[in-house]
Amino acid sequence: MSSDAALISSLQAGDADAFETLVRKYMPALLRVARRFLRSEEDARDAVQDAFISAYKSIRNFASNSQLGTWLHRIVVNSALMKLRSQKRRPEEDIEQLLPRFQEDGHQVIPSEPWDESAEAIMQRKELRKLVREAIDKLPETYRTVLLLRDIEELSTEETARLLGINNNTVKVRLHRARQALRAILDPHMRGVA
């Protein structure tokens, strides 16, 4: 029996020590996820707390063919989304000007040029890491949430749609616009013309 399988059995038997083991083992991962969605540390911690309590209450329903880490990941994402929904909307910047423009014949108005730098190179440069982080943070919330769920948490279009209560096509449209906006912000920096 794996250590998680033993842990689940103990949790399902109502063992308080097992709950502490669960919290200590998975807390760092869950807190990192919550911090990606929620801008305030207090909100991120609340979401993690809600997630563990929710997990505790529903551990009897845990399907034995699931991975405990994956199951907890879904729960904390849900807690973070619920927290986001309860918050007042922030003023949002229009991203229209960051989307490519096309001529009547469908060609791009300004042709795209190859980047000199790779994503790995971004990780070597502090100012570019900051730029990416701030660019994601500035996205309108509906776009940022879809980008986080699809590209960072690596959920499917269907699962993202279900969590947000929107249809698959809306997920794809928002994801595409979020990626295009980020690409446009990075473009001059990655071509060395910023």
Add this chain to the structure above:
Amino acid sequence: MNCREFIGFLVEYLDGELQASVLADFEEHLSLCESCTAYLASYRETILAARLVSNEVLLNEAPEELIEAILQSRPR
């Protein structure tokens, strides 16, 4: 297929969801258009950059006060 249509198919293309007939047109446009080749490459790098930066582990912490708060709030 023109550039506008090509760029409109990027999500489905990267998800492997393009139908064969559309995929053939998509790849034909890709082989002919330098601008869209550059756009696709930078679009991929953007996704990777967002993922790398977001997954950058700055802190791998488990605040003790949060652990205590969770243990205290466990339903009895």
